[in-house]
Amino acid sequence: MERMESMEPISAHYTTDYPEIHPDSGYESRETSDSQAKTPTAPTYDEEFVHKTILVGDSGVGKTSLLVQFDQGKFIPGSFSATVGIGFTNKVVTVDDVKVKLQIWDTAGQERFRSVTHAYYRDAHALLLLYDITSKTSFDNIRAWLTEVHEYAQSEVVIMLLGNKADMSSDRAIRRDEGERLAREYSVPFMETSAKTGVNVELAFTAVSKELKHRAIQHPNEPKFQIHDYIEAQKEKTGCCSYF
Numbered sequence: 439m440e441r442m443e444s445m446e447p448i449s450a451h452y453t454t455d456y457p458e459i460h461p462d463s464g465y466e467s468r469e470t471s472d473s474q475a476k477t478p479t480a481p482t483y484d485e486e487f488v489h490k491t492i493l494v495g496d497s498g499v500g501k502t503s504l505l506v507q508f509d510q511g512k513f514i515p516g517s518f519s520a521t522v523g524i525g526f527t528n529k530v531v532t533v534d535d536v537k538v539k540l541q542i543w544d545t546a547g548q549e550r551f552r553s554v555t556h557a558y559y560r561d562a563h564a565l566l567l568l569y570d571i572t573s574k575t576s577f578d579n580i581r582a583w584l585t586e587v588h589e590y591a592q593s594e595v596v597i598m599l600l601g602n603k604a605d606m607s608s609d610r611a612i613r614r615d616e617g618e619r620l621a622r623e624y625s626v627p628f629m630e631t632s633a634k635t636g637v638n639v640e641l642a643f644t645a646v647s648k649e650l651k652h653r654a655i656q657h658p659n660e661p662k663f664q665i666h667d668y669i670e671a672q673k674e675k676t677g678c679c680s681y682f
């Protein structure tokens with residue numbers, strides 16, 4: 439897996455012992471500690487909080503592969519076996535010296551599972567929406583996915599658009615600037631990834647984790663974390679995308 443040296447360290451492990459997210463879980467329902475109540479200017483981050491993160495997009499765009507790459511640092515080539523239903527992987531991402539717990543749900547992209555995945559949108563704190571840069575259909579369908587997301591998910595959900603399979607440049611059907619334009623139209627951050635080479639996979643999850651962490655402790659008087667700027671700065675630092 440290609441790792442970006444200048445990125446902050448990510449500590450990740452696979453565990454199944456997190457409590458299930460209660461349907462009512464959300465930032466509003468979190469308990470406020472004494473110190474938070476007394477010193478609102480210095481809110482602390484609750485490392486026990488689990489952020490439900492969902493991977494969505496057409497069948498075959500690489501959702502399972504992206505998660506396997508992030509979780510295990512490997513890509514399993516070969517025959518494509520479509521996800522049936524939904525499953526999750528727990529990960530801990532360390533950002534700014536705090537541990538952000540992600541519960542990452544891998545959904546089935548096939549139409550026949552759509553009603554199952556809708557039910558999970560409601561509790562999602564973050565959604566990674568994938569298309570395949572070699573598939574125009576998967577890119578065109580992003581608008582429909584976004585419509586669904588806006589219909590079923592909470593309004594404050596963190597959304598990121600990912601153009602996956604960036605290693606397959608010779609089969610590219612969607613230019614990077616087309617992805618960027620679509621992302622701008624919907625005001626969501628964007629990057630191209632490769633579950634095969636690992637390019638930008640950690641960055642995608644780190645950026646989402648940072649955004650989730652900042653939102654959780656955001657004080658009204660503080661400037662907002664700018665996820666777009668963070669992503670662009672990291673891309674520049676690593677020169678990660680120059681060969682796409």
Ligand SMILES: Nc1nc2c(ncn2[C@@H]2O[C@H](COP(=O)(O)OP(=O)(O)OP(=O)(O)O)[C@@H](O)[C@H]2O)c(=O)[nH]1
Pocket residue numbers: 495496497498499500501502503504514515516517518519520521522545546547548602603604605606631632633634635
């Ligand atoms: N070259 C290349 N192939 C990829 C990449 N990501 C996924 N694939 C391949 O694309 C096929 C589909 O990948 P999956 O990860 O199963 O796709 P999915 O989105 O989970 O599909 P569903 O489970 O049906 O929703 C597999 O053959 C993968 O090996 C990538 O970044 N580069």
